Each structure stands twice: as C-alpha cells, then as structure tokens.
Amino acid sequence: MIAKLAFCLAIPAAAGAQDAAEIIRKAVDQYEKNDRALRNYTWKSRAVARELDGKGAVKKTHTTLGETMYIGGQQYTHRLEYDGKPLAADVEKRGHEALDRAARDAEKMTPEERKAREDESYRRHSSRDPMSHVPKAYNLTIVGEPEVNGRATWEIHAIPRKEYRGQYASLFHNIEGTLWIDKEDYAWVRFDADTTDTISFGFFLARIAKGTRIFVERTRVNQEVWAPRMFSLKASARLGLVRSVNTEREVSF
Numbered sequence: 001m002i003a004k005l006a007f008c009l010a011i012p013a014a015a016g017a018q019d020a021a022e023i024i025r026k027a028v029d030q031y032e033k034n035d036r037a038l039r040n041y042t043w044k045s046r047a048v049a050r051e052l053d054g055k056g057a058v059k060k061t062h063t064t065l066g067e068t069m070y071i072g073g074q075q076y077t078h079r080l081e082y083d084g085k086p087l088a089a090d091v092e093k094r095g096h097e098a099l100d101r102a103a104r105d106a107e108k109m110t111p112e113e114r115k116a117r118e119d120e121s122y123r124r125h126s127s128r129d130p131m132s133h134v135p136k137a138y139n140l141t142i143v144g145e146p147e148v149n150g151r152a153t154w155e156i157h158a159i160p161r162k163e164y165r166g167q168y169a170s171l172f173h174n175i176e177g178t179l180w181i182d183k184e185d186y187a188w189v190r191f192d193a194d195t196t197d198t199i200s201f202g203f204f205l206a207r208i209a210k211g212t213r214i215f216v217e218r219t220r221v222n223q224e225v226w227a228p229r230m231f232s233l234k235a236s237a238r239l240g241l242v243r244s245v246n247t248e249r250e251v252s253f
Helices: 002-038 089-108 111-125 128-132
Strands: 043-052 058-071 074-082 138-144 151-160 175-182 188-195 199-201 206-208 213-221 225-239 243-252
Touching (some): 002 225, 043 225, 074 089, 074 111
Antiparallel strands (some): 043 058, 043 243, 213 225
C-alpha cells in the first residue's frame, strides 16, 4: 500500500518536471522569431556602472546613454552621452559618419547579401544556443503561476544537474536561478540567477566569483515583440592575473 501511494505521488511530480522542461523548450523556439522581429526596432539604453571597494562602498560611478539599431542586418550601437554630458563634437561626428557609411553600404546590398548578413549577425549576437541546452542541463520545477506586470506567467526554478556533461556545462553547473515564462507567448519575461561557484573564462584569465547576481526583465511592445526592459548585475570578478573588480551594473531600456 505504501509503495502504491509513493508511486501515485511520484506521477504528478514527474509530470510537473516534464511540463516545466516543455515550457522552456517552447520558450526557446519562440526566442528566435522574437529576436528577429526585434531587429526592426531602434532603442535607447541607459547604463549605470558602479565600481565598489572591498567593503561594498561605491568608489566610482559612470553613466552611458546609447542607441542601438540594425542597418543592413548588422547591429550598431553608438553613445549619445557619457556621465550625463553630450559627447565631444569630434567623437559625435565620427559616430554619425560610421552610421552614414553603414546606411550607404546597406543600400548597395542584394536581398541575398542582406539575408546572409542578418543570419551571421543573429548567430553572433543571439543567446538562443545556450538557452536551448537548459532543459537538459537543469532540473526544472514549476513553483508558482504569478502575474508579472499584468501578464500571467509560469515561475520555474532551475537547479543544475551535476551529471550534465554537454555544451556549456562549466557555466550551467555554477548558475542557479528562476525563470518566468509568459503563458500566452512563451516569452522569457524575467530571469533571476546567482552563481554558486567561481566561473572561469579564457584559460582562467577572467573569473566571475561565487555570489554574482544577474537579473533580466523584458516587456511586450506594440503587442508583437518582447524587448529588454532592464538588466542588472552585481559581481566580483578577476581580470587577468592581478586585477580584481567589484562592480554593479544596471541598464534600463
């Protein structure tokens, strides 16, 4: 009787885990369509970067206002302001000249060349590939169904599978977090994660320390596309062999 009860209780748990993985797979499938649609938009972003001392006090703060657009399938981002001040005239002039050159080059492209550039740009800038491995790399559990900014979502907790040995394993093994997926569009609405151990890049020349927190939120625009709304990062990192950096970064779009 006890064994039968345990079996009955295990069925919903397994189904819930499967449902969560299927939701993430559908969200990954929707990501490419949304990201390509987003390339029809131009947006501005304001970044605030704070450098902290060893006790967490702010040593330096810098702000940057930038604008991002796609010209001929290629992404271009240029600064508009730095620390609340317009750019120097010569710097601003060089930025406009670069955009003008890009526009002229785009006018000369054939549809085939434009498509090839768009595909290459998407490949280099998209995060779809690492996201597609999440269902295999994590144990996924639906922990709630809250509203986020007026939209119904699934709240899914992701715990690394230590037995996962696939692509990006060294990254996934050290990140744990929660995802919020829109129930109607299967869009990634929110992502909140922490590093559970040090992550190394580039033969250990760059290291992100345990306890780094990443938060991302997106919003629906014009009833057709999901665009970034804000991004924040609080991290301790080591660059090279000697330089250690404690930083906070917030970007609003």
